Amino acid sequence: MAYFRSHVLVSIDPICIDKGAYELIDALHDELVKQGLIDEVQVLETSRIGDPESEGPDLMVYPEGVHYTNLSLEDVPFLVEEHFLKGRIAAQYTREAKEIADKELSAPQAKEMRIVLKNVGEIDPLNIEEYIARDGYMALGKVLTEMTPEETIQEVLESGLRGRGGAGFPTGLKWRFIRDAEGDQKYMICNADEGDPGAFANRSVQEGDPHSVVEGMIIAAYAAGASQGYIYVRAEYPIAVRTMRIAIDQARSFGLLGDNILGSDFSFDLDVRMGAGAFVCGEETALMASIEGKRGEPRPRPPFPAQKGLWHNPSNINNVETFAIVPQIILNGAMWFANIGHEKSTGTKTFSMAGDVKNTGLIEVPFGITLREIIYDVGGGIKEDKKFKAVQTGGPMGGCLPEEFLHLPMDYEALEQAGSILGSGGLVVMDEDTCMVDIARFFMEFTQEESCGKCTPCRIGTRRILEILTRICEGKGKPEDIVTLRLLCEQINENSLCGLGKGAPNPVKSTLDHFLDEYEVHILEKRCPAKICKPLIRFEIIDGPCTGCTLCARNCPVDAIFGERRQTHVIDPDICIKCGICEQICPYDAIEIK
Amino acid sequence: MSVLVKNGQNVRNIVRALVEEKGREKSELIPILQDINGQFGYISDEAIKELSERMNIPGSHIYSVATFYRMLSTEPRGEHVIQFCESAPCHVAGGRLVWEKLKQELGLEKGETSDDEKWTLLTTSCLGVCGVGPVMIVDNNIYGNVTPEQVPGILSQYN
Numbered sequence: 001m002a003y004f005r006s007h008v009l010v011s012i013d014p015i016c017i018d019k020g021a022y023e024l025i026d027a028l029h030d031e032l033v034k035q036g037l038i039d040e041v042q043v044l045e046t047s048r049i050g051d052p053e054s055e056g057p058d059l060m061v062y063p064e065g066v067h068y069t070n071l072s073l074e075d076v077p078f079l080v081e082e083h084f085l086k087g088r089i090a091a092q093y094t095r096e097a098k099e100i101a102d103k104e105l106s107a108p109q110a111k112e113m114r115i116v117l118k119n120v121g122e123i124d125p126l127n128i129e130e131y132i133a134r135d136g137y138m139a140l141g142k143v144l145t146e147m148t149p150e151e152t153i154q155e156v157l158e159s160g161l162r163g164r165g166g167a168g169f170p171t172g173l174k175w176r177f178i179r180d181a182e183g184d185q186k187y188m189i190c191n192a193d194e195g196d197p198g199a200f201a202n203r204s205v206q207e208g209d210p211h212s213v214v215e216g217m218i219i220a221a222y223a224a225g226a227s228q229g230y231i232y233v234r235a236e237y238p239i240a241v242r243t244m245r246i247a248i249d250q251a252r253s254f255g256l257l258g259d260n261i262l263g264s265d266f267s268f269d270l271d272v273r274m275g276a277g278a279f280v281c282g283e284e285t286a287l288m289a290s291i292e293g294k295r296g297e298p299r300p301r302p303p304f305p306a307q308k309g310l311w312h313n314p315s316n317i318n319n320v321e322t323f324a325i326v327p328q329i330i331l332n333g334a335m336w337f338a339n340i341g342h343e344k345s346t347g348t349k350t351f352s353m354a355g356d357v358k359n360t361g362l363i364e365v366p367f368g369i370t371l372r373e374i375i376y377d378v379g380g381g382i383k384e385d386k387k388f389k390a391v392q393t394g395g396p397m398g399g400c401l402p403e404e405f406l407h408l409p410m411d412y413e414a415l416e417q418a419g420s421i422l423g424s425g426g427l428v429v430m431d432e433d434t435c436m437v438d439i440a441r442f443f444m445e446f447t448q449e450e451s452c453g454k455c456t457p458c459r460i461g462t463r464r465i466l467e468i469l470t471r472i473c474e475g476k477g478k479p480e481d482i483v484t485l486r487l488l489c490e491q492i493n494e495n496s497l498c499g500l501g502k503g504a505p506n507p508v509k510s511t512l513d514h515f516l517d518e519y520e521v522h523i524l525e526k527r528c529p530a531k532i533c534k535p536l537i538r539f540e541i542i543d544g545p546c547t548g549c550t551l552c553a554r555n556c557p558v559d560a561i562f563g564e565r566r567q568t569h570v571i572d573p574d575i576c577i578k579c580g581i582c583e584q585i586c587p588y589d590a591i592e593i594k
Numbered sequence: 595m596s597v598l599v600k601n602g603q604n605v606r607n608i609v610r611a612l613v614e615e616k617g618r619e620k621s622e623l624i625p626i627l628q629d630i631n632g633q634f635g636y637i638s639d640e641a642i643k644e645l646s647e648r649m650n651i652p653g654s655h656i657y658s659v660a661t662f663y664r665m666l667s668t669e670p671r672g673e674h675v676i677q678f679c680e681s682a683p684c685h686v687a688g689g690r691l692v693w694e695k696l697k698q699e700l701g702l703e704k705g706e707t708s709d710d711e712k713w714t715l716l717t718t719s720c721l722g723v724c725g726v727g728p729v730m731i732v733d734n735n736i737y738g739n740v741t742p743e744q745v746p747g748i749l750s751q752y753n
Contacts, residue, residue, distance in 0.1 A: 014723060018735045053726065053738060197681025200722035235628065235665055236721050276624055277664030279719060293623035294655075295662040354683030354724040361725050396682065428682050442685055450719075452662075557698050579694050581742060 004042040006084060009124070010059045012045045014239065015052035020073070024057045027076040037084050044124045047208050068093040106361060109378045113340070115348050116201070116324050117364045120208030125243050128250040131211040137256055139327035143219050144264045147330075149179060152223040156326065158334035160346035165191055165282075165319030166394065166423040167499070168345070168412040171326075174316055177306035178224045181314035188226040188268075189310065189317040190217055192233040192240065193287060195279040196395030197446065198426035201350035202320040204362055206233065206240035209324065210247035214270065216323030218256065219330060221268045224316050229268060232287050234275040244272050279450035283498045284317045286452065297454045298498035319424075321350060342368025345411035349425055356383045356431040365410070372406040375429055387432040390514070392439075394423025396446045397503025399510030400436065419510045421503065435532035436515040437522050441469035443507035451500065458501030461492035465508055473533040477523035485512060531593045534578045538594050541569050545590035552582035552591065606644045608633060613648040620651060623659060627666050635675075636667040664719065672707045672714035674752045676700075679729040681720040688741070689728035695742035696730070699749060 008028065012021050025043055032038045049058050055069035066089055068079065075093060082090040108114055123130040131137070143152050157172030178186055190213060194202040206213060217229050231248075233241045248270050251257045259267045273291050280286045281296040288310045290296035309315025325347060329337045338346045345367035351374065354360050358380035365374060371391060375381070382388050390400040399420030401408070408414050415422050430439065448462040465488050468481050489505035489512075496502050512519065521527050528536040541552070541561075546568040553561040553569055560576040563569030571582070571591075583591040612629055616622040626649075630641050637660045646653040660666045678693055702708060702715040723729055726738030730748075737748055 014721075014736050015726070015738060194722065195719060197720035198683040198724050199720070200724060203722040236719065273621075274625065274628065275663075276628055276666055277719060278662060290624065291621060293620040293659070295659055297662075352724065354727065355686045360683075392682070428686060430686055434686065439682075439686075442682065446681070579698065580691055581695070584691070584742070 004040060006041045006064075007062045008041060008043045008059055009046040009049065009062065010043065011047070011049040011052065011056060012239065013048040013052045013056065016048075016056035016058065017239075019052070019056045021057040023073060024059070024071055024076070027073045028080065031076050031080040032084070035080055035085055037080065041084050045126050046124060047121055047204075064089070066094055106359070109363070111365060111369060111373055111377050112363055113348050113366050114364045115328050115340075116205060116212075116321050116350055117362065118209070118328070119212065120204055123209065125208050125210055126246055128211060128247070128254060131209070135331060136211055136327075137215055137254075139330035140215050140218055140256065141262060142330055143222055144262050144266060149223045149225065152219065152330070153179065155334045156223070156329060159329045159337040160334075160341075160344070161322065161325060161329060161337065162345065162412065163319060164321035164325070164349065164425075166421060168422065171318060171322055174306065174318070175220060175223045177304070178226070178314050178316040181306050183314045185228070185311075185313045186224060186226040187310045187313060187315040188217055188221040188224060188229040189284075189287070189291075189315055190229070190231040190320060190323055191282065191284065191287060191317050192231055192237075192244075192320045193275050193282040194237070194320070194424060195234060195282045195450075196424045196426050198354045198428050199352045199395055199424040201352055201362055201425055203237050203240050205320055205324050205350075206237070207243050210243045211251065212324040212327060213244070213320055214247050214251050214257070216326035217270060218251075218261065218268055219326050220316065220318065220323060222266050226316065227268055229270040230273050230291055230310075231270065232273045232275060232281070232291060234281075235277060236275075241272060241274055248272065278452070279446075280452045280498070280500055283500060286498070287317065288315065295452070297452045298500075300497060321425075340366050342366070342409050342411045344413060349410065349422070351425045351427050353379050353427045353429065355427075355429040356386065356434075357381070357427075357429040358383055367411045368409045370406065371401070371408050371410065374410065374427065375406070379429065382429065382431050384431075388429070389432050389434050390430045390436065390439075390511075392420075392428040392430070392443075392507065393426070394421035395426040396443050396450075397421065397500065397506050398423050398426070399506045400430070400439065400514065401510065402514045419513060420506065433530055433532075435473075435528055435530035436511045436518045437469065437472055437528075438530075438532045440508045440511045441466065441473055444469055444504070447500065447504040451504070455495075455497040455501060457492045457495040458497070458504060461488055461496075462501075462504050464488055465492075465505070469508070472519065472522050473528075474535045475522070475526040475533075477519075479523060481523060482512065482516070482519060537578060538573050539571050539576055539578060539580075539583060540592050540594055541571055542590050542592050543568050545588040547588055547590075549587070552586055555581055555585055557581065605630075605634065605638060605640045609641050609644040610648060613645070618649050620649070623649065623651065623656065624663070627656070627660055627663075631666050635671045636669055638668075638670075642668075670707070670711075673712050674733055675714045675716060677716045677718035677731040679719075679721055679727065679731075680717040681724070681727075683720075683724035684727035684729055687727040691742045692728045692730070692740050692745065695745045699745055 010025050028043050058069040060067050079090050082088050153172050153175045161171045162168040275281050278296045281290045283298045286296040286298040305315040341347050348364050348366050350364045363378050390402050392398050392400045405418050412422050444466040448466045451458045453459045489509040492505050493502050531537050548566040560572045561569050612626050630637050642653050642656045660668050700713050707714040728740045730737050
């Protein structure tokens with residue numbers, strides 16, 4: 001290994017890339033060559049360092065640990081000369097290390113436990129040696145030299161590991177099915193089509209620790225007897241696609257992929273496949289259709305992929321997170337893993353927290369932790385200390401749970417009993433200002449649009465629900481709508497072909513169960529208690545606080561506000577489009593929503 | 595965004611080169627369509643015809659695939675494509691107001707292209723950067739923590 005006296009880590013967070021991170025890397029490289037320092041200073045790419053919004057593009061120089069921010073290409077020659085040639089810190093570009101540096105993945109909170117995210121943010125994802133230095137590929141070595149495929153399956157089975165994509169099927173069992181299936185050509189597929197809005201754990205793992213996924217897949221392929229693998233990454237994640245491709249190339253050059261891996265009889269290779277923007281491709285049969293170059297439409301099961309999968313050959317699909325855990329189970333033993341967690345849900349789970357919670361971002365906690373602990377202890381509570389109203393777990397097909405469910409231990413069974421799902425681990429926290437009917441309509445809009453259209457209950461049923469919900473939000477709801485909604489929920493759930501349709505009614509059903517009063521107020525009183533549904537609200541200027549500053553009138557996009565300077569203004573309800581801009585900008589809180 | 599090449603000859607040449615490079619396996623269809631979409635902004639009838647001949651796949655199949663995936667377009671798009679994230683985390687973080695403002699500033703509804711072919715307004719599925727929602731993309735540039743007040747400023751950068 002070459003020896004470098006300095007390491008420069010450039011943040012390639014999407015926002016930094018947008019601000020020219022790659023151009024910065026090129027400029028640094030050129031300048032280091034020009035000043036004859038290229039053999040002494042190594043330029044590396046890393047995930048987010050600071051706040052990319054205000055600091056990017058930025059970089060860290062080690063071993064000094066100096067953080068340079070807001071760099072432009074013109075700064076590069078000076079910076080290189082000062083820091084690397086003359087050894088002086090270029091103070092004008094530096095920034096003190098901040099307490100909260102990373103919004104997406106901050107230092108672990110007391111109740112967190114990191115297995116999947118162990119290396120994320122800690123190592124250079126583009127350097128296989130850093131992964132190896134942290135026991136990377138040791139599990140693979142152990143499996144290939146000490147364990148038979150059957151023993152490997154047994155170990156994973158005993159650990160209790162269940163699919164992290166949401167369904168929670170025992171991973172070891174899935175592997176046994178494909179191992180036992182007849183066929184010469186078997187495929188191992190990684191589902192990295194993380195389409196659930198609000199979920200970004202898979203992206204983080206792929207961008208921050210791609211080799212853990214590669215290693216997990218090789219071990220799985222060995223256990224299952226697969227010779228070819230595919231990682232299906234959604235096209236919305238260009239950086240994940242790139243890091244995975246680089247990781248695969250590196251693993252191949254180290255003899256960890258390809259023929260006779262680590263000198264054994266076992267051969268396996270991997271390829272990255274990109275999605276093209278279809279949510280339903282996260283469903284395993286749809287995903288395989290997409291890899292084959294077809295429309296990503298699900299098909300009925302059985303036959304299950306383990307019997308007839310990709311190109312009619314036995315195939316196994318697991319989620320990114322599932323694969324990333326596998327090496328840890330092999331290294332630390334099944335019992336170690338089985339002892340973490342709660343009842344039938346062993347180990348840890350990542351959750352992507354979003355919405356009205358103070359600390360948004362990625363966390364990893366052992367199963368069994370309560371929703372309250374997640375939202376208040378790890379998440380820091382509700383923004384602006386408002387009141388908690390609901391949390392939606394598991395992505396767009398999950399249910400919205402109110403306060404009385406906050407004591408729930410997070411595991412597959414408990415959430416299902418509560419009418420929601422664990423899903424991909426998305427958590428959308430909603431405060432008191434949220435209209436639950438609007439939220440239900442919102443999720444229905446999503447599933448209705450993402451429904452692939454193949455089966456009728458999902459295609460037409462979601463559309464019907466959306467129409468009814470839209471009507472209710474517009475103040476045109478009818479009393480019988482609630483019964484119709486319940487009936488539709490039941491029928492779509494029972495008769496749809498795949499998980500998308502089966503889960504689609506969950507947001508509606510759960511809000512009907514827990515927030516029925518809000519539906520009733522919308523339908524019977526034509527009122528939106530949270531003041532969100534536009535047709536049911538109107539904006540008015542209150543006499544007292546209004547100083548006649550004219551700010552609202554000047555900013556009104558449709559000139560609906562009238563009044564003399566220093567006189568109370570008036571909003572013409574016939575012109576007003578209820579955009580809410582006046583309410584947002586009024587410095588005196590003189591605008592009231594009624 | 596790459597330069598639009600509308601000359602029919604060029605479309606055919608590029609499709610030919612792509613098939614040459616990636617091969618005629620059916621599994622390469624989506625990667626090739628993505629490439630065409632990236633270079634031209636959309637997949638034209640011309641491109642589908644050429645692809646059908648080169649890959650020996652019926653045009654109807656190619657069309658059905660091209661219209662299935664959200665990131666592929668069979669309609670020409672404006673010079674600048676705006677994609678607004680319509681996912682729940684962005685929605686509850688104030689995305690609704692930003693979306694209203696965008697529609698108003700551009701005078702466009704979802705999916706529309708302006709008459710001068712300058713703007714196309716689309717929504718996108720979750721980009722996974724929910725920590726900085728609401729999020730929008732103009733061409734390939736991501737903007738996070740967008741407020742309605744910032745919208746005119748962001749758009750003016752593309753004038």
